[in-house]
Amino acid sequence: MKQQLIVAILSAGLLTSCDDDVIPEKVPLEVRQNLLATFPLAFDIAWEKSGQDYEADFTVHAAEHSALFQQSGKLAQYKRAIPASELPEAVAHSIARNYPNYQLEEAEAFVKDHITSYQVILKSKSTEVEVVYSADGQQLRQPYWD
Structure with a gap:
């Protein structure tokens, strides 16, 4: 029961x-x-x-x-899953510099107002973080879109 x-x-x-x-x-x-x-x-x-x-x-x-x-019907924003190889070099360098003990779990290209940014999920042994970057490798404050 x-x-x-x-x-x-x-x-x-x-x-x-x-x-x-x-x-x-x-x-x-x-x-x-x-x-x-x-x-x-x-x-x-x-x-x-x-x-x-x-x-x-x-x-x-x-x-x-x-x-x-x-x-x-207007498109407000969209995202697509991308392989790590499609991340801009500046983003990859920023991830390596700021998250040296993390592995890239997921990457997405995010487009809003004709501007592309990059959302990534990074994992360490005990932590997972969601981070958004501009194409030039700057970490952004905009929220991660699930």
Whole structure:
């Protein structure tokens, strides 16, 4: 009986955690059209509501992408997973200098207002940090976009 109660509670938690997911038909047409106009090779698209905006997670050429669209359909920002080799040299040097005991776990190119920055997840034996860099290797204060 106790196990059934635990399973029921965990299941309810999973159901409520997915409340922001949106079926494509509920996403405004302008948003869906702009996604496909901006990323014509996008596939495996999943939508969720983010405040008043819509976030799409999708794949292009085997790279994971996320894009945030306003209700009007305007693209607000997007990011794509990149290999470490695509990080600008200045970013790689800054990581090596400031986080010498960390390994690069994940890297993403982040674009907002036509400016590209780079989000990285760095791991040490006991710590994980999320850091954002400008293309010239400066660590930025802007929040890491999950």
